[in-house]
Amino acid sequence: MAARCPGIQFAVVDSDAGRIAAWNSDKLPIYEPGLEELVRSQRGQNLSFSTDVDAAVRGADLVMLAVNTPLGQHGQGLGGATDLRCVEECARAVARAARRSTIVVEKSTVPCRTGALIAKILQQHGRPGVEFHVLSNPEFLSEGTAVRDLLQPDRVIIGGQADSDDAQRALCSLYARWVPEERIVTMGLWSAELTKLASNALLAQRVSSINSISAVCEAVGADIADVSRGCGMDSRIGGQFLRASIGFGGSCFYKDIMGLVWLSESLGLHEVAEYWDQVLRMNDSQTARFVRRATQAMGGDLDGAQVAVLGFAYKAGTGDTRCTPAARVCEQLLARGARLAIYDPKVPERQIRDCLAPHEAARCSSDRRLRICSDAYKAASGARAVLVLTPWAEFGCLDWARIHGLMAQPAYAVDGHRVLDGLALEQLGFRTVSIGARSEYADC
């Protein structure tokens, strides 16, 4: 935004001093293609990073709340409530600091009607005479393509209540500096909040839908790559999000669907809640089925078996491992007694160990049950099988003949994302198992 609005000052504030120090350093706290260049070009111009929330809010006409909204309370029933404590805390901080009328924008993904909660807090804690207008402007960026998604969004949604027309216009005019007008959509506050939850639910549902078909493919001898292509060429269906995989991950899909399920239950819409809950159950079962097939291919007994894992991030193009299905696969393999050697091009060792920390092997770097490797060849050395758990393009370009030579024989390649050329690997002597295709080594 700072790069597209040169005349406007953007102050990013966060209570986490470590993160802010990283934003002000050469090593940014997150990896996103193109982000480093953008931050370098704007930092010190119209973009600053600090922990001084008060000062930033005091000088602002518009405040975006983009804090974390994790999954909170889990009840006996379906779904889970969103933990809104950070949003509430921010609203109180904004109310205390603001000296003039301020537009407060929900950027975080929140349950429906959170806007009313924010407005109430602002009203209760704000100074007399200071007006607030609450808008919803959900963020649709996708990790791995975040910069591109922000610069060329499919749409920008801006929701507000009837008395917020001026505030909505002000936010629209900010985006209009680089987003075509027809892509900026205004609507009511609750509709904007729900659009975000519904979008994530629909995307995750597509993943679970194609994954359910991949199980049928494996059973009947069809190939999910062909079925996906054939379905996706129908313009009513479209080809995106139709790639079979070990399941979806990331910080958003799981918690947002849990939130939608919780919301539906709380509205007495039990069938709706069950419908969306099934998307999550399908996701878990896909990961479990992948582990069963890999185990069966390796002979059924993994006790002491050396397994190479390529990829740990929840998707390619990011170092994010929140809710990564790779962790679920690794946990299940460790529980079956396998020894893992993991390589991911973007995820540091500490992060992988933290994700797997419930297992004691993750706590000590000298524990031979879990090694984190600096390249794919080291990970594959001595392994009985190589498992691809993140669809990094570089995995398709590895020297697979060299990998085959490094592995124990017979060597298995188990592809959870269809990034490998199965036929070429078979010619090199690999025994292959691919998601969504029948394999003579795994029939479960």
Ligand SMILES: NC(=O)c1ccc[n+]([C@@H]2O[C@H](COP(=O)([O-])OP(=O)(O)OC[C@H]3O[C@@H](n4cnc5c(N)ncnc54)[C@H](O)[C@@H]3O)[C@@H](O)[C@H]2O)c1
């Ligand atoms: N990550 C994504 O790709 C993505 C995409 C769309 C929407 N979202 C939504 O955006 C929101 C943020 O997601 P994220 O991945 O950036 O979360 P995150 O946990 O990585 O970052 C949130 C930041 O907010 C800070 N924070 C919390 N409370 C604060 C307070 N009171 N004052 C100052 N700083 C505070 C934390 O220190 C943290 O650095 C979530 O609601 C998420 O669902 C995320």
